[in-house]
Amino acid sequence: MSDAPFIEIDRVTFGYDSRRTILNDISLTFARGKVTAVLGSSGCGKTTLLRLIGGVHAANSGRVVFDGELVDARDKAQLFRLRRRLGMLFQFGALFTDLSVFDNVAFPLREMTDLPEVLIRDIVLMKLNAVGLRGAAGLRISEVSGGMARRIALARAIALDPELIMYDEPFAGLDLVSMGVAAKLIRTLTDVTGATALLISHDVPQCMAISDWVVLMANGGRLVAQGTPAELMASEDAEVRQFVRGEPDGPIKFHYPAPPVAQDFGLERSA
Amino acid sequence: MNGLQRLGRLSLDLLASWGHGAIFFLELLRAVPAALSRFGLVVTQIRAIGNRSLVIILASGLAVGFVLALQLYNTLTNFGAAESLGLVVNLSLVRELGPVVTALLFAGRAGTSLTAEIGLMKAGEQIAAMELMAIDTRARVLAPRFIAGVIAMPLLAAMFSAVGILGAYVVAVGLIGIDAGNFWSIQQSGVDVWRDVGNGVIKSMVFGVICTAVALYQGYETEATPEGVAYATTRTVVTASLGVLAMDFLLTALMFSTP
Amino acid sequence: MNKKSTEVMVGLFVVLGAMALLFLALKAANLASFTGGGNTYTVQARFDNIGGLKARAPVRSAGVNVGRITSITLDRVTFQGVVTMDLNADVAFPKDSSAKILTAGLLGDQYIGLEPGGSEQNLGAGDVITQTQSAIVLENLIGQFLFSRAADGGSGEAE
Numbered sequence: 001m002s003d004a005p006f007i008e009i010d011r012v013t014f015g016y017d018s019r020r021t022i023l024n025d026i027s028l029t030f031a032r033g034k035v036t037a038v039l040g041s042s043g044c045g046k047t048t049l050l051r052l053i054g055g056v057h058a059a060n061s062g063r064v065v066f067d068g069e070l071v072d073a074r075d076k077a078q079l080f081r082l083r084r085r086l087g088m089l090f091q092f093g094a095l096f097t098d099l100s101v102f103d104n105v106a107f108p109l110r111e112m113t114d115l116p117e118v119l120i121r122d123i124v125l126m127k128l129n130a131v132g133l134r135g136a137a138g139l140r141i142s143e144v145s146g147g148m149a150r151r152i153a154l155a156r157a158i159a160l161d162p163e164l165i166m167y168d169e170p171f172a173g174l175d176l177v178s179m180g181v182a183a184k185l186i187r188t189l190t191d192v193t194g195a196t197a198l199l200i201s202h203d204v205p206q207c208m209a210i211s212d213w214v215v216l217m218a219n220g221g222r223l224v225a226q227g228t229p230a231e232l233m234a235s236e237d238a239e240v241r242q243f244v245r246g247e248p249d250g251p252i253k254f255h256y257p258a259p260p261v262a263q264d265f266g267l268e269r270s271a
Numbered sequence: 272m273n274g275l276q277r278l279g280r281l282s283l284d285l286l287a288s289w290g291h292g293a294i295f296f297l298e299l300l301r302a303v304p305a306a307l308s309r310f311g312l313v314v315t316q317i318r319a320i321g322n323r324s325l326v327i328i329l330a331s332g333l334a335v336g337f338v339l340a341l342q343l344y345n346t347l348t349n350f351g352a353a354e355s356l357g358l359v360v361n362l363s364l365v366r367e368l369g370p371v372v373t374a375l376l377f378a379g380r381a382g383t384s385l386t387a388e389i390g391l392m393k394a395g396e397q398i399a400a401m402e403l404m405a406i407d408t409r410a411r412v413l414a415p416r417f418i419a420g421v422i423a424m425p426l427l428a429a430m431f432s433a434v435g436i437l438g439a440y441v442v443a444v445g446l447i448g449i450d451a452g453n454f455w456s457i458q459q460s461g462v463d464v465w466r467d468v469g470n471g472v473i474k475s476m477v478f479g480v481i482c483t484a485v486a487l488y489q490g491y492e493t494e495a496t497p498e499g500v501a502y503a504t505t506r507t508v509v510t511a512s513l514g515v516l517a518m519d520f521l522l523t524a525l526m527f528s529t530p
Numbered sequence: 531m532n533k534k535s536t537e538v539m540v541g542l543f544v545v546l547g548a549m550a551l552l553f554l555a556l557k558a559a560n561l562a563s564f565t566g567g568g569n570t571y572t573v574q575a576r577f578d579n580i581g582g583l584k585a586r587a588p589v590r591s592a593g594v595n596v597g598r599i600t601s602i603t604l605d606r607v608t609f610q611g612v613v614t615m616d617l618n619a620d621v622a623f624p625k626d627s628s629a630k631i632l633t634a635g636l637l638g639d640q641y642i643g644l645e646p647g648g649s650e651q652n653l654g655a656g657d658v659i660t661q662t663q664s665a666i667v668l669e670n671l672i673g674q675f676l677f678s679r680a681a682d683g684g685s686g687e688a689e
Contacts, residue, residue, distance in 0.1 A: 054403050056399070056402065056403070079405065080405045081405075083403055083404065083405035084405055086403070088400070088403045090396045090399070090400055091396075092395070092396070094395055094396035094397050094399065094400040095397070096397055096400075097392075097395070097397070107404070108404050111404065111406050111411070112404070112405065112406075311533075314536060314537060314540050315536055317540045317543065317544075318536050318539050318540045318543070321540070321543045321547075322539050322540065322542075322543050325543065325546075365554060423543075423547075425547070425551075426543065426544065426546070426547025426548070426550070426551075427547070429547055429550040429551040429554060430546060430547055430550040432550070432554055433549075433550035433551075433553045433554055434550075436554075455557065458557075459557070460588075461639075463586065464555045468551070468554050468555050472551070
């Protein structure tokens with residue numbers, strides 16, 4: 001197993017339009033077979049990072065390298081090849097509402113392979129079993145809860161046994177039990193299959209518990225810190241401390257920029 | 272100067288949006304062969320678009336047939352031409368009202384549901400999910416619906432016209448008392464299969480292209496919010512209807528002007 | 531399975547649509563009378579004035595459809611209207627049959643009426659009908675009427 005990083009972000013700058021740059025000359029690597037968490041407040045560019053890796057957008061400048069191969073968002077054939085090797089878990093599942101649970105998980109198998117239905121059935125049930133939902137295979141999407149939907153989406157994401165699994169806010173909006181289940185699944189998947197996991201989240205405790213490496217980003221696509229969970233929890237840097245401890249005020253200010261209090265409430269004394 | 276600048280920007284934006292729409296349409300066409308090879312997808316869509324529009328089309332066709340018969344009878348008797356009631360109703364339906372009214376109803380019923388469906392799929396990241404699974408969403412999601420619309424529309428228009436004529440028959444022969452034999456024979460000698468029925472079919476296919484393409488485009492480009500989707504469905508109806516009416520004028524001039 | 535029911539419903543939809551189209555084409559249009567299109571022979575006729583005759587208008591004899599007009603052109607030399615028509619192969623007309631331009635009903639479309647003559651030879655493909663009667667042009671009719679009225683009035687008042 002080579003030591004070269006599986007994913008490399010090299011000095012990437014990106015903005016959806018010319019007015020706002022979301023990622024600014026950022027460089028990161030993601031090690032093979034490890035769970036890496038990308039933390040940061042909303043809008044700091046975490047989801048954009050996932051999209052760049054998936055080739056949905058092309059970086060304005062810099063390189064995105066996937067297993068040694070430069071990702072070109074315009075090369076459809078290459079994207080086709082690369083995307084077969086990755087699975088993405090969207091924030092709210094992004095399940096296909098017109099299909100049943102079984103058909104959702106079978107979707108990538110039916111579309112991307114020529115496997116016979118008998119084999120597909122077995123694979124689908126195995127994947128659902130891995131996430132604990134084998135009994136729910138016959139349900140319609142409208143009948144499943146949020147936590148179940150997330151798990152079904154995970155089963156779908158791993159249907160083709162991808163080498164890279166990207167999780168977009170997997171813990172958002174879940175109760176504690178479902179969160180524990182999700183965390184266990186993420187860790188187990190990487191441990192058992194050796195897949196590289198990329199985790200985007202705000203949830204510090206869960207991420208720290210299951211990640212091998214943590215990256216902290218700030219607004220403007222800036223890299224604040226990275227290291228093992230233990231290192232970040234013990235960090236002396238003000239920004240890192242505020243984020244991992246959830247302090248309401250610090251480098252990220254509590255107050256939105258405003259004129260002085262005296263001015264707004266008419267308390268200024270006339271000279 | 273500011274007003275002029277704004278006018279300039281508006282026109283550029285308009286041109287850009289037309290260009291955007293044209294590119295979308297061309298890519299849609301390019302995805303058609305791939306969708307045709309998976310005809311099962313098209314069949315599913317025909318059911319969603321065609322079967323579910325049947326009731327409103329048939330009901331409207333019947334109503335229009337009744338009304339046409341009643342109204343035209345009043346005018347035709349003035350010229351002693353009441354016997355040709357069947358012929359006039361037939362031609363009005365087959366050449367014009369069938370394709371056009373069906374297209375307008377289609378835009379309202381099937382068009383809006385297409386727009387909403389695609390818009391919500393986009394909002395729920397289903398489209399993004401498919402793209403990341405390396406699936407060409409144009410061929411898998413959009414093109415089957417497009418083909419289904421183009422197939423369903425002429426069939427719906429034919430049913431509209433047929434039901435309309437039958438409705439007119441009921442009113443003309445049953446209510447008014449026109450001779451049944453004449454009702455049919457004057458139509459048979461006066462309506463040309465290729466010129467009238469055939470052109471009507473061509474018209475409705477063109478309208479099918481317009482309505483379905485507009486509906487898919489609006490759904491695909493909408494903002495992922497409830498207001499965005501609502502606004503998009505309105506735009507579908509308005510744009511498709513205007514497009515149909517404009518195209519109708521063009522086609523009628525081409526097909527039915529005296530040589 | 532759901533797939534089967536979808537296919538059945540769509541099949542039903544397509545069948546209904548096809549039936550509607552057939553109904554329109556056969557019952558409500560002239561496709562049925564088209565089927566004589568198999569065997570025909572072509573003849574021509576020349577008229578001084580074809581009036582409102584159009585291509586694809588029917589050719590009738592004794593009111594029964596026996597053929598269809600295929601084209602109408604102007605002869606640049608004689609300035610007559612040349613009407614080309616296809617007649618059903620199973621109906622033979624004598625060589626001296628006459629062709630008249632008649633109107634269906636009072637305000638209807640015009641068609642060609644063939645009246646058989648007495649010749650023992652029949653019209654063959656490519657023959658020209660020599661006896662023709664042009665369409666009645668309303669203006670000429672009115673002009674004739676006024677002229678004859680004026681003539682009557684003039685002779686009546688001649689003193």
